[in-house]
Amino acid sequence: MVAYDVFLADCPARTTLELVSDTWSVVVVIALGRGPARYSELREKVGGISKKMLTQTLRRLGENGLVERRALATAPPGAEYRLTDLGRSLLEPLCALSRWAEDNTGALLDARAAATARPA
Structure with a gap:
């Protein structure tokens, strides 16, 4: 098994962190955690x-083995997206x-407001 260290500048785990910490990736994975969806x-x-961002997010998650796309035999043709086992492990x-x-956004907003209210 290869050991990765996110503190190393060229560690591939940093790319993984970037993928799974992206806001849209987080929200889409959680949404698909509720079950397959068109x-x-x-x-x-x-x-x-946006349509463009959803398409890009689904493509990135698919290319990285977290989401799979299944074509549906419907008219018009459609597709369904679902988490893979790897994607479910991220839930x-x-x-x-x-x-x-x-739970903590209120506290962060309060801290931000307090920081901007302080004289420099």
Whole structure:
């Protein structure tokens, strides 16, 4: 097994951190954690994401083995997206991070307001 060290400048784990810490990646993975979804369902579920950004996010997650796309035999043709086993392994830490953000955003906003109110 190869050991990675995120403190090394050229460590590939930094690319992994960048992928899984991107806001849209986090939200899409959590959304797909609730079950498979079509593109239009994801657009509805993920408020504020543009078509272009959703497409790019799904493509990046797919290229990295976190999401799989399954073509549907419907008219018009459609697709369904679901987490892979690797993607599901990411759910617990991302859900914890998301809950932390929801629980602590008020405190962060208060701290930011206090910092900007202080004289320089």
